[in-house]
Amino acid sequence: xxxxxxxxxxxxxxxxxxxxLPVGGSTQVxxxxxxxxxxAPDGRFLVSSDVLVEDRxxxxxxxxxxDVGHRAxxxxxxxxxxxGGRPTALVISLxxxxxxxxxxxEDLARGLAEACKPxxxxxxxxxxxxxxxxxxxxxxxxxxxxxxPVLRTGARPGDVVAYAGVRGRSAAGLALxxxxxxxxxxxxPLVKAYLRPDPPLEAGRRAARAGAxxxxxxxxxxxxxxxxxxxxxxxxxxLDGAAFDDxxxxxxxxxxVVAQSALRAGDAGELVGDIGQAEAANRLMNQWxxxxxxxxxxxxxxxxxxxxxxxxxRIGQVHPPGKAAPRVTIDGRRPxxxxxxxxxxx
Amino acid sequence: xxxxxxxxxxxxxxxxxxxxLPVGGSTQVxxxxxxxxxxAPDGRFLVSSDVLVEDRxxxxxxxxxxDVGHRAxxxxxxxxxxxGGRPTALVISLxxxxxxxxxxxEDLARGLAEACKPxxxxxxxxxxxxxxxxxxxxxxxxxxxxxxPVLRTGARPGDVVAYAGVRGRSAAGLALxxxxxxxxxxxxPLVKAYLRPDPPLEAGRRAARAGAxxxxxxxxxxxxxxxxxxxxxxxxxxLDGAAFDDxxxxxxxxxxVVAQSALRAGDAGELVGDIGQAEAANRLMNQWxxxxxxxxxxxxxxxxxxxxxxxxxRIGQVHPPGKAAPRVTIDGRRPxxxxxxxxxxx
Numbered sequence: 001x002x003x004x005x006x007x008x009x010x011x012x013x014x015x016x017x018x019x020x021l022p023v024g025g026s027t028q029v030x031x032x033x034x035x036x037x038x039x040a041p042d043g044r045f046l047v048s049s050d051v052l053v054e055d056r057x058x059x060x061x062x063x064x065x066x067d068v069g070h071r072a073x074x075x076x077x078x079x080x081x082x083x084g085g086r087p088t089a090l091v092i093s094l095x096x097x098x099x100x101x102x103x104x105x106e107d108l109a110r111g112l113a114e115a116c117k118p119x120x121x122x123x124x125x126x127x128x129x130x131x132x133x134x135x136x137x138x139x140x141x142x143x144x145x146x147x148x149p150v151l152r153t154g155a156r157p158g159d160v161v162a163y164a165g166v167r168g169r170s171a172a173g174l175a176l177x178x179x180x181x182x183x184x185x186x187x188x189p190l191v192k193a194y195l196r197p198d199p200p201l202e203a204g205r206r207a208a209r210a211g212a213x214x215x216x217x218x219x220x221x222x223x224x225x226x227x228x229x230x231x232x233x234x235x236x237x238x239l240d241g242a243a244f245d246d247x248x249x250x251x252x253x254x255x256x257v258v259a260q261s262a263l264r265a266g267d268a269g270e271l272v273g274d275i276g277q278a279e280a281a282n283r284l285m286n287q288w289x290x291x292x293x294x295x296x297x298x299x300x301x302x303x304x305x306x307x308x309x310x311x312x313x314r315i316g317q318v319h320p321p322g323k324a325a326p327r328v329t330i331d332g333r334r335p336x337x338x339x340x341x342x343x344x345x346x
Numbered sequence: 347x348x349x350x351x352x353x354x355x356x357x358x359x360x361x362x363x364x365x366x367l368p369v370g371g372s373t374q375v376x377x378x379x380x381x382x383x384x385x386a387p388d389g390r391f392l393v394s395s396d397v398l399v400e401d402r403x404x405x406x407x408x409x410x411x412x413d414v415g416h417r418a419x420x421x422x423x424x425x426x427x428x429x430g431g432r433p434t435a436l437v438i439s440l441x442x443x444x445x446x447x448x449x450x451x452e453d454l455a456r457g458l459a460e461a462c463k464p465x466x467x468x469x470x471x472x473x474x475x476x477x478x479x480x481x482x483x484x485x486x487x488x489x490x491x492x493x494x495p496v497l498r499t500g501a502r503p504g505d506v507v508a509y510a511g512v513r514g515r516s517a518a519g520l521a522l523x524x525x526x527x528x529x530x531x532x533x534x535p536l537v538k539a540y541l542r543p544d545p546p547l548e549a550g551r552r553a554a555r556a557g558a559x560x561x562x563x564x565x566x567x568x569x570x571x572x573x574x575x576x577x578x579x580x581x582x583x584x585l586d587g588a589a590f591d592d593x594x595x596x597x598x599x600x601x602x603v604v605a606q607s608a609l610r611a612g613d614a615g616e617l618v619g620d621i622g623q624a625e626a627a628n629r630l631m632n633q634w635x636x637x638x639x640x641x642x643x644x645x646x647x648x649x650x651x652x653x654x655x656x657x658x659x660r661i662g663q664v665h666p667p668g669k670a671a672p673r674v675t676i677d678g679r680r681p682x683x684x685x686x687x688x689x690x691x692x
Binding site: 044057129139216217 | 374375378379380381382383384385386387389390391392393394395396397398399402403424425426428429431435437438439441470471472473475476477478479481483485486487488490495497498499561562563578
């Protein structure tokens with residue numbers, strides 16, 4: 001019989017989870033007291049928070065507990081990397097129905113631990129509560145190791161726009177699962193990219209050391225997040241339409257499969273309409289590349305004379321803001337794909 | 347027409363909330379970037395997290411957004427105070443249905459701000475997501491200002507057990523609302539104690555300075571939380587049955603009203619049974635005092651020769667652990683009331 005969280009009391013559940021959680025190199029007092037104590041050697045710390053909601057950000061029939069734990073950790077690490085920092089400690093809050101299998105929770109802890117290990121980050125605390133559906137909140141902490149932070153506000157006209165990480169993979173993996181043509185598996189690279197994103201964390205630190213003027217984690221889609229840098233820095237970003245041709249090659253088969261499946265099901269909506277399969281696949285690919293969320297790549301601006309560090313590719317240029325011009329253009333023109341993910345859109 | 351969160355996009359919602367949020371004295375980079383930066387002058391920081399779930403921890407028909415914001419903040423502050431620390435920064439994650447009124451969210455921000463102000467704590471970041479019901483997660487950060495932390499592990503036989511704050515008020519306020527005899531109002535002191543708990547934050551710092559050997563925030567009931575100190579320190583706590591006579595005087599009328607209402611409704615269960623009104627009220631009061639949660643008072647152990655600082659009252663003594671003895675006794679005997687709140691109990 002599957003053991004459920006309502007079958008064990010809270011203290012017992014914590015006793016089961018604690019040994020699975022990673023102990024970080026910066027942890028001075030770990031879980032089990034009213035608060036944890038974490039080292040902040042340069043006299044300040046980075047903090048950010050991301051919440052994952054069942055059936056919004058993940059489905060338990062696709063993602064294992066370990067997948068959710070991994071994703072929750074690394075998407076938070078990406079926020080720290082986007083400041084130029086190094087993650088040190090996570091605090092986890094977990095809301096779940098009483099019938100959640102204890103095994104699922106233990107699996108979540110293992111996923112967190114696996115993601116934390118290479119970063120030497122620890123889980124230092126958290127909270128448990130019951131609720132209608134699973135909600136996983138991660139607060140991540142990091143250190144800048146005496147470096148200056150890289151904010152969103154520093155991009156200047158003339159800067160080079162660069163990207164680190166993959167584009168569209170997570171969106172493509174999600175679309176494959178959604179279309180029902182493939183079952184959740186870590187064997188398929190796109191599905192794995194969705195279940196277990198792998199943000200270029202070290203590239204964030206390299207960008208900071210190289211003198212990046214602005215940087216952010218692309219979680220809601222490249223166009224939307226580029227718009228955020230543009231707005232914060234009061235500039236315009238012009239992106240190269242050909243920038244992600246390597247990613248296109250990786251995505252093209254999946255785009256065709258998903259387009260075919262959508263055409264068959266007749267549920268493709270405005271995306272497909274009267275256009276052929278090839279054009280439908282092409283539009284899907286554009287959507288994934290420019291608006292797909294959750295790859296957690298990094299977008300940054302660098303001074304023109306800086307040699308881009310390892311892992312970074314030039315994808316555009318920073319311009320002065322235009323009077324009527326959109327904040328983000330592709331090859332000088334207003335993008336025709338939607339900007340990206342909005343959490344409350346109907 | 348009421349404006350709902352699904353009617354505004356996420357960026358717009360953030361633009362509405364940000365100006366309402368408190369800026370703290372320790373905030374170096376506030377909300378709006380991938381991560382915030384908070385000062386940690388003594389080279390480390392305290393961190394803790396608490397999650398509030400709609401219909402588990404609060405009901406929107408009783409608690410306003412400001413009540414929920416206030417509660418979420420101060421119960422986290424109590425965790426910092428229980429280490430001997432001072433809160434510096436909060437990070438808030440908010441999950442809510444699309445039909446949540448924007449006004450409710452703004453009100454939540456105002457409640458957070460009001461609670462933060464006297465502490466000079468700031469809200470430095472957070473996340474928003476949609477979900478079935480409202481979930482508010484607060485991660486709190488604090489500083490020890492170069493002091494040693496007060497953990498749960500340091501109580502020694504011979505120490506005095508002391509308590510700061512009120513007992514049973516929140517549980518009584520909740521019972522009054524639950525019984526339907528009173529409507530939610532800040533005018534009634536017990537209902538207010540439930541809607542807006544007021545933990546003795548300064549008393550926590552005073553205890554640390556006075557040399558408390560162990561301390562925790564009592565959030566799940568005095569007996570349960572006393573058991574946690576006893577277990578962590580490997581001691582036994584014997585509490586004085588008469589310790590909270592002042593609180594009893596404050597609670598007695600409410601206990602009578604709730605007992606009467608339960609007897610009338612015939613839903614009093616084992617609590618009342620064949621006993622009279624006075625005895626039913628007395629048992630209710632014991633329940634509130636010993637097992638009521640959410641007053642967020644502080645429980646600590648002090649060396650015998652220490653003069654208890656302002657706000658602290660002696661309520662018992664620390665003894666060596668007994669072979670078959672329970673971890674916590676009242677006047678030397680095993681308590682007959684239930685220990686307190688368990689988050690997953692059916």
